[in-house]
Amino acid sequence: MKPPVLIKAGIPSSSLAVSQAGNKRATGAKMQGLQQSNPVSPNRTADMLSGIKEAQLPADSLLSKTSIVGTTSAKLSYLLSRIEEFYRDEKILIFYDNDNTAYYIAQALEVLHIDYLIYAKSLTPAIKSDYIVRFNQKPEHRVLLMDIGQAAYGLNLTSASRVFFINPVNRPQVEAQALKRAHRIGQTREVHAETLILKGTIEEKIFERARTMSRAEHKNAKELDDDGGIRDIIQSAQPIPIASHEAKGVGSIAFIQKPQQLFARPGWASWKKAARENSKTRAETSGSSSSGKRKAKEQNDTPNRKRTKKQKV
Numbered sequence: 055m056k057p058p059v060l061i062k063a064g065i066p067s068s069s070l071a072v073s074q075a076g077n078k079r080a081t082g083a084k085m086q087g088l089q090q091s092n093p094v095s096p097n098r099t100a101d102m103l104s105g106i107k108e109a110q111l112p113a114d115s116l117l118s119k120t121s122i123v124g125t126t127s128a129k130l131s132y133l134l135s136r137i138e139e140f141y142r143d144e145k146i147l148i149f150y151d152n153d154n155t156a157y158y159i160a161q162a163l164e165v166l167h168i169d170y171l172i173y174a175k176s177l178t179p180a181i182k183s184d185y186i187v188r189f190n191q192k193p194e195h196r197v198l199l200m201d202i203g204q205a206a207y208g209l210n211l212t213s214a215s216r217v218f219f220i221n222p223v224n225r226p227q228v229e230a231q232a233l234k235r236a237h238r239i240g241q242t243r244e245v246h247a248e249t250l251i252l253k254g255t256i257e258e259k260i261f262e263r264a265r266t267m268s269r270a271e272h273k274n275a276k277e278l279d280d281d282g283g284i285r286d287i288i289q290s291a292q293p294i295p296i297a298s299h300e301a302k303g304v305g306s307i308a309f310i311q312k313p314q315q316l317f318a319r320p321g322w323a324s325w326k327k328a329a330r331e332n333s334k335t336r337a338e339t340s341g342s343s344s345s346g347k348r349k350a351k352e353q354n355d356t357p358n359r360k361r362t363k364k365q366k367v
Contacts, residue, residue, distance in 0.1 A: 135311035215243035
C-alpha cells in the first residue's frame with residue numbers, strides 16, 4: 055500500500071463536511087464543553103438513554119442526503135477510509151505521538167459512531183489495565199488509540215490485526231516494540247501495518263534518512279536531530295507553496311474513499327448506549343483506584359500516628 059499523497063502540506067484543522075448538493079458545512083476542530091443551566095440527574099439520564107431508538111428521517115429529507123466526503127487533513131481522510139473499510143471485521147490499533155492528534159481522530163470516530171478507546175500516558179494504571187482487557191475481550195471496542203511511548207511495556211493486543219502509525223516513528227527499536235503489541239504468540243490473524251507519510255515533505259525525507267541510519271548511528275543520536283543527516287534536512291527545509299485554488303473551497307479537501315452519511319447514521323442508538331456505559335465503567339474504575347490509594351495512604355500513616363502517640367507518652 056502506497057503512503058497517502060498530500061499535494062501540498064497540510065495540518066490537522068477543522069473538518070469539512072460537504073453535502074451531495076455541494077454545500078459546505080464546517081465543523082469545529084475542537085468541541086467546546088457546554089455547561090447546562092439545569093443539570094440532568096443521573097437517574098433521568100439513564101431513563102432517557104434506555105429509551106434511545108434509531109433515528110429515522112423522511113426519504114425526501116435533505117438531511118438524509120447530507121454526507122461527509124472528506125477533511126482538510128490528508129492523513130485523517132486516508133485513515134478514516136481505512137478504518138471504515140476494516141473495522142467491522144477487524145480490530146484496529148493506531149499509534150500516535152501527540153495528544154492533539156488522538157483527539158482529532160477520536161472526534162472523527164465519534165461522528166462515524168465507531169467505538170474507540172484512548173490509551174494515553176496520563177491514565178492511571180488501573181484504567182490502562184481495564185482498557186487493555188476491554189479492547190481484547192469486548193467486540194464493541196473496534197479501535198484503540200495508543201500513545202507510542204506506552205507501546206514498550208509488554209502489552210498483549212493480539213485482538214488487533216490492523217496497525218497504523220500516524221507519523222513515522224523513525225526509531226527501529228521503538229517501531230518494532232509497537233508492532234509486537236499485536237504480532238505476538240496467540241495472534242491468529244495476519245497482521246497488517248501501515249505508516250502514514252506525507253509525500254514530498256520534510257517528513258518523508260527524515261523517514262528515508264532514518265531508515266538508512268546504522269544501529270550505531272541511532273545509538274549515538276540520543277535525539278533524532280543529533281544525527282548530522284537529519285539536522286541538514288531540517289535546516290534546509292523550505293515551505294511548500296500553495297496555489298490559490300488549493301487554499302479554499304473544494305481545493306482544500308482531502309476526500310475520503312467512500313462518502314459517509316452524516317445524520318441518522320445506522321447504529322447510532324447502540325453506539326450512544328455503549329458510550330454511556332464506557333463512561334460509567336471508566337468512572338467506577340477511576341473511583342476504585344482513588345479509593346485504593348487512600349486506603350494505602352491511611353495504612354502507611356497508621357504506624358506514624360502510633361509512633362507519635364508513644365513519643366508523647
